Every structure is written in C-alpha cells, then in structure tokens.
Amino acid sequence: MHDTACEACAMDDEAHTLPSVEALTAGTLALMTGYAQSATECPHRGLMARKLLSNLFFLSEHPHVSPPMRTLLLNLRARWQPAAEAAPAAGSERQPSPLWHAAPDHVQ
Numbered sequence: 001m002h003d004t005a006c007e008a009c010a011m012d013d014e015a016h017t018l019p020s021v022e023a024l025t026a027g028t029l030a031l032m033t034g035y036a037q038s039a040t041e042c043p044h045r046g047l048m049a050r051k052l053l054s055n056l057f058f059l060s061e062h063p064h065v066s067p068p069m070r071t072l073l074l075n076l077r078a079r080w081q082p083a084a085e086a087a088p089a090a091g092s093e094r095q096p097s098p099l100w101h102a103a104p105d106h107v108q
Contacts (some may be wrong), residue, residue, distance in 0.1 A: 021064045046087025065083040
C-alpha cells in the first residue's frame, strides 16, 4: 500500500519554494549583503545597486505587502536611489583584453 501523504511530505522537504514576495525579499537581502561586503572598486557594485532598486520597486508594488511595509520599501528605495545613480554604467570602463577577438568587418 502506498502512502501518498508521506510522498507529499518527502517532496515538500526537498523543494524549497517560497511565495514570490518572500523569494523577492530574500533575493533583495542577499543583494544588499553582497553590496555591503563588496569593495568600492568592484565592477558589479553599480549593477547590484540598480537591481536592488528594481527589487524594491517590485516589492513595494506587490499585492501581498501591507501598507506599512510598502511605505518602508519606498523609503528604502529612496535611500538606494543615489547609490544606483552614482554608479558607473555597466561596461563603461572596460578595456579590451589581448584575448578578445576583433569583430569581422562583414559576415558572409
């Protein structure tokens, strides 16, 4: 005899799924940690700040977020805005490497 309840429990233990608002919150906190722990000259810092702004926007617009939490998220977004704006554009300071291949003039 097969116990389907036990199979469901085993599947729940292996699958680590979060509701979308919680998954987005966890990802945002991970980005904040990465930003805080990265060196100021890290080339990915600006991208992390921009992604943080995006995540905070989507979290603040999520239907399962309470009004006080929405206000907190909007305030956080306002605080992160200067960091994202001050960051250099992605790839703006990349210099060609000797390992890069030149693009062909034309394609057959």
